Amino acid sequence: MKQHYLTPLFEPASIAVIGASVTPGAVGTTVFSNLLEGGYAGKLYPVNLKHATVLEHKAFKTISKIGKPVDLAIITTPSKTLIELVTECCKYGVKGLVIMSCDFVGTADKSRDLLDKLLVICRQYGVRLLGPTVFGQARPVSKLNSGNYAGSIKSGSMALVSQSSSVASAILDWAESQDVGFSSVISLGSAVDMDVGETLDYLVTDPKTRSILLYVEDVSDARTFMSALRAAARTKPVMVLKVGRYDGGEKLGRTHSERLIGSDEVFDNALRRAGVLRLRSINQLFIAARVLPRNYKTRGRRLAVITNGIGAGMMAVDRAGDLHIQLPKLSQSTIARLDSFLPAQSSHDNPIDILGNASAARFHAATDAVLADENVDGVLVVFTPQMGTDHMATAEAMIALAKTTDKPILLAWIGGKKVVASRKLLAKHNMAYFSTPEHAVEVFWSLASWQYNQQLLLQTPGPLGEWDAPDLESARMILDNALANGRQGLDELESKAILRAFHIPVTTTVRAASAEAAVTAAMGMGLPVVLKLDVEGLTHKTDVDGVVLNLTTLMAVSSEANRLLGRARERFGDKLRGLTVQPMISLKHGRELMVGVATDPAFGPVISFGAGGIAVEVFNDVAVALPPLNEYLADNLIRRTRVKNMLGEFRNQPPADVHAIKSVLMRVSEMVCELPQIQHLDINPLIVDENGAVALDARIYVAPIPEKARRYGHMAIHPYPxxxxxxxxxxxxxxxxxxxxxxxxxxxxxxxxxxxxxxxxxxxxxxxxxxxxxxxxxxxxxxxxxxxxxxxxxxxxxxxxxxxxxxxxxxxxxxxxxxxxxxxxxxxxxxxxxxxxxxxxxxxxxxxxxxxxxxxxxxxxxxxxxxxxxxxxxxxxxxxxxxxxxxxxxx
CATH class of the missing domain: 3.40.630.30 (Gcn5-related N-acetyltransferase (GNAT))
Incomplete structure (x- = not known):
């Protein structure tokens, strides 16, 4: 296999430190010292204009004076020197650059201009650039520590990638105290060139990295990010902490979907679809760093709790209830096995109280019995130091058991001074131990969620089987016509025509310019009918009293049409096109739903589903998914809403045709895959009963696509070609x-x-x-x-x-x-x-x-x-x- 193109950056055979120094506290001093003390085995060259030697190594005034190949140059000098130094490095043949200048202001126009110039120089010579970043990078498994960090970094199998130098340093400080190791530590900083996606791409191919911890503040290239995330998550556990979950302002939009979907919801769904687990706090990140190296997996959400203190055990039970984690009934054979050695006064069902004086042997026997139960996916052992207990022996028993099972054993070691030594022993053996039962339960929930996300990752929606192919030619003609006339919004007839082209059932809709034409249309389609105002740019007709339902006579049609048109001419003027007439759909068992599409600035089209009708934004019952969808993903989208409870059988209501809903969702997915012009779409309401689904109203907004856009280039996840x-x-x-x-x-x-x-x-x-x-x-x-x-x-x-x-x-x-x-x-x-x-x-x-x-x-x-x-x-x-x-x- 060919060497990865980023290898010279992350595993260089030779390094030049430009600005290497002996000045206490200087970045150049720290970086060069760390390389020496870490035992870097490659060629190391300090570059310093003023000193002949740096830490007993011959120094060179410029990189060109070295006279030998250099894979990586680390620049620690002020930003005013960068243009000259980067140009010199590129001309000299350096393959990778890390900029660690401390005087950058990432948001200043002047700094942005400098970064753009540096990128142009690097691209001209094909040189990759990491940073500017204060921390830099480290590769402990290769004895490469070139980070600006005053501390030791232990070698391990977990990679840390951070967009923040300060967060990277904080995690390393914590890891040093917890004896947690890393394969690589990479701080991306301003990411003028190297971003999260490319870094992950390298770590995917790295055999020394078995798990990845990622701290993200923003995503610039969603396609590359998702592509790399999905590639990584197929073979390695990936966990992500993303900050900036709230945008802090009221969201305005032209469609319900646009207003209801938040960017953080989209990011959350993207991570699930990538098979990645999202972390919500720095504390969870620390916990993940302890658990990831164990490569735990769980088949489900069924947890057994073993405790020698029922109060502490109930803490775990309560938190499990909050997170909807099952505490399954133990099998009869397991209960019989527990009965054979537990005291009579013990609780022999889940949670299992083995009493306060439980010996290490009793802990071992109970845990071993429960691990063998087919109803159990994982075990939480809660230890409290009491008279008769031996925390060291119990820890040793748990370490021994962990080697005999593929089910996760999570340990809540409650206490302080009395259990310090056993906690250190557990840490040494990479056991998943916690100071509270709640944290342990949360980790089990995370493991189950990650395993569930892995199923989403495996979904590769293909063509829609035996379904009829869409009429793409007609749909594209409608979109092209609107864009050619300078229109962003399609009217109701055009929007429904697009839906029909993708075989989504819609109500018949006829445009009427006058009351007489409305009567004629009503006679043709049959009573009762619905009248709606047809006004250019008007999205929500009910907001202006522009909808009249259930007109049962032609006289009522004429009267209401005249009333609507009279008021609308005065209010909307030339924007009034007339009315639309459609049959009144009154389904006895109908449920009102909403299906929509919004375009996220980073991740592209996003499909939404939830409760519909005029109160859609009041109830805010909506779930989102990234296309493409298949039946499994469409079903998952439906199940993540509250309205799903109304789709089943209840009282005298027969179950709704959920297959028809999934069909609409998959057709909408197909639509946004093939028609990148579509920016926003609302189908509201989509009425569904036991016989099927029909779209009563629809609105689509479009935008032109770039001339040289790649096929499916608008999507974060490429559909099956x-x-x-x-x-x-x-x-x-x-x-x-x-x-x-x-x-x-x-x-x-x-x-x-x-x-x-x-x-x-x-x-x-x-x-x-x-x-x-x-x-x-x-x-x-x-x-x-x-x-x-x-x-x-x-x-x-x-x-x-x-x-x-x-x-x-x-x-x-x-x-x-x-x-x-x-x-x-x-x-x-x-x-x-x-x-x-x-x-x-x-x-x-x-x-x-x-x-x-x-x-x-x-x-x-x-x-x-x-x-x-x-x-x-x-x-x-x-x-x-x-x-x-x-x-x-x-x-």
């Missing part, structure tokens, strides 16, 4: 399907790799591996279509669908080129598969606006090289390996 699915045939006429890979293809990929010959495996993977590891399997099948593509060729075999070839590419950091690979089952070579797969890859690359496809081919693989020539690839010598050829095709 169903446009790349082809049903074709091989040279021998056998039917074949060519399509993007899906997570559920994992088993077929395992069989595919196992069936390859050693020669084919070596030509593709440059090794003779016989099977993919679990992490490789996840990485190959659960892809982010925004930055990579994998196409599979499938045929129908005796046991069903089978994969016979795979081609893939990964987008390079320049986002202008990609690196590809292709492998074909030996039995299916020579049948025309390769050409079709590669043409599919070329199409996908063009959709992403890429200009170049490139790759590595073994020099000995003459068949592949000949194939590359036929496809128009240019073949040259590989710049780094004589055993390889470099192949490049311009699209």
């Amino acid at each position: 169903s446009n790349l699915v082809q049903v074709t045939q091989l040279k021998n006429g056998l039917p074949m399907t060519l399509r993007p890979i899906r997570p559920e293809d994992a088993e077929m990929i395992v069989r595919f790799v196992a069936g390859l010959s050693e020669e084919t495996r070596y030509n593709r993977y440059m090794s003779t591996l016989k099977a993919l590891s679990q992490s490789q399997l996840v990485r190959f099948t659960q892809i982010d279509y925004a930055r990579e593509m994998a196409l599979v060729s499938t045929v129908q075999g005796e046991t069903g669908e089978m994969i016979v070839a795979v081609a893939r590419f990964v987008v390079n950091v320049d986002y202008d080129s990609c690196e590809f690979a292709i492998v074909i089952d030996d039995r299916w070579q020579g049948k025309g598969l390769g050409g079709q797969l590669m043409e599919g890859l070329f199409t996908a690359a063009r959709d992403m606006r890429l200009s170049t496809v490139e790759g590595e081919v073994l020099s000995s693989n003459t068949n592949m090289l000949a194939f590359m020539r036929r496809l128009g690839f240019e073949i040259t010598r590989h710049p780094e390996d004589e055993g390889l050829k470099w192949v490049v095709k311009r699209l």
Whole structure:
């Protein structure tokens, strides 16, 4: 595997510290001292204009005087020196820069101008820049401590990424006292170049990082952020603390959805969809830092509580009730096992009180019995120091038990001076221990939530199965016409036409310019009818008494139409277009719902669902989700609202057709995926009963899209690229399907790799591996279509669908080129598969606006090289390996 392009920044072979000093308290002094004391094994060069040596190391006046390659330059001098120094570093061939100048004012125009100039210089030379940041970075697992931090950083398996130097330093100070270690500590600072997304991207590929802790203040590139988060969370636990949850002002908007959806709700949903757990406080962050290294997992929310003090145990029970954590009944076999050794006066059900004088052996036996219960997903052990207890022996018993189970054991070690030694022992063994039962319960809830979010991460909505394809041509024509006429808002008829194009049921709506035309329309559709004002730019007609319901006679239609038009002409003038007439839908068992779309500045389109009607903003019952949706995600969106309780059967009401609601949600998801012009949408009310759903009113607002926008570039999560699915045939006429890979293809990929010959495996993977590891399997099948593509060729075999070839590419950091690979089952070579797969890859690359496809081919693989020539690839010598050829095709 090629080295990650950020390796010179985070694991440099050589470092120059510009501004290295011996002045007490200076950043250059701290950084250079930390590198020496940390045992950095690479080449280290202090750069100082005034001193010949720094801490007994020869100093250089400028970086150009070093005369040897330098991977990383750390600049600690004042900001006024940066233009000259950064330019010199770039010209010298430095691969990465960290700016740690302390005199930056991040919000000042002057500083912003300087940062922009620095970025232009770095981009010109292809140099990556971290900061400006006061802290810098550390890589304890590689004995690299280049941070501006006066303390030791222990090596561990958890990475810390922070947008704040002060928060990073505070966490490190706490971690030092708690014996918590890190694989990497990275402070992004102003993030003029390197951001959260790229940093996470590096940590995903880092084998020394097993979990990630992230402190975020803002997100500048939601697509990159989500892409990297989802990639990381597929293989490693990721927890995020985000500040700035409240914007502090009243939100104004043109639609209900726009006003109801807050940016923090969107961020919260984005993290859930990414399979990430969100933390709510610095205290939770500290707790997460203690728990993450244990890599705990839980299958559900069922918690058993074992305590030697019922009062302390009830604290846990109360907090579990607050968080809706189940305290399950123990199985009869578990209760019988407890009965065999617990005193008669003990409580033998959940919570289990093993009495105040419980010995370490009693704690061990009770915990062991409960862990074996199939009704239990995790165990909380609450220890209180009392006469007869042994805190050290009990801690040792819990440490031993943790090695025998994959269920989480959480420990509430209550007390102070009496349990200090045993807490240190628990910390040494990375046990999840807490000073209060409530904290332990909260962690269990977090573990269960994280596991639930992992299920959301696995959802990759594909095409809508057997559903009718939308009429995209008609929908786009309506949108283009509105934009060409300078209109942002579609009227009700246009909005409903868009919904019909996506097969969402809507009420018939007819425009009437006069009372006579309204009567004619009413006769045509049948009574009773509804009249609505049709005014350009008027969103909420009920606010101006512009809706009349249930008109049962033609006389009433005429009278009300004249009344509405008379008042509206005086109030709205030329903006009045007339009236709309539609049938009165009065469903005996109907429920009023709302489905909407708003556009978040960072994350793009967001779908909302909740209670509808005129009081939608009063009840504020709304949940949000990022598209694309499938049935699982649509069902999840519905279940996160209070109105879900009205959709089931109650009193004399039959259950509503929830499948119809999910169908509307998935159709709206499809709509915003394919129509990036849509900025806001309201379907309110959406009436649903036992027979289906129908949209009574709709309003859409649009905006033009950038000329060179990538397909689905408006979305934080790239949908399944169903446009790349082809049903074709091989040279021998056998039917074949060519399509993007899906997570559920994992088993077929395992069989595919196992069936390859050693020669084919070596030509593709440059090794003779016989099977993919679990992490490789996840990485190959659960892809982010925004930055990579994998196409599979499938045929129908005796046991069903089978994969016979795979081609893939990964987008390079320049986002202008990609690196590809292709492998074909030996039995299916020579049948025309390769050409079709590669043409599919070329199409996908063009959709992403890429200009170049490139790759590595073994020099000995003459068949592949000949194939590359036929496809128009240019073949040259590989710049780094004589055993390889470099192949490049311009699209």
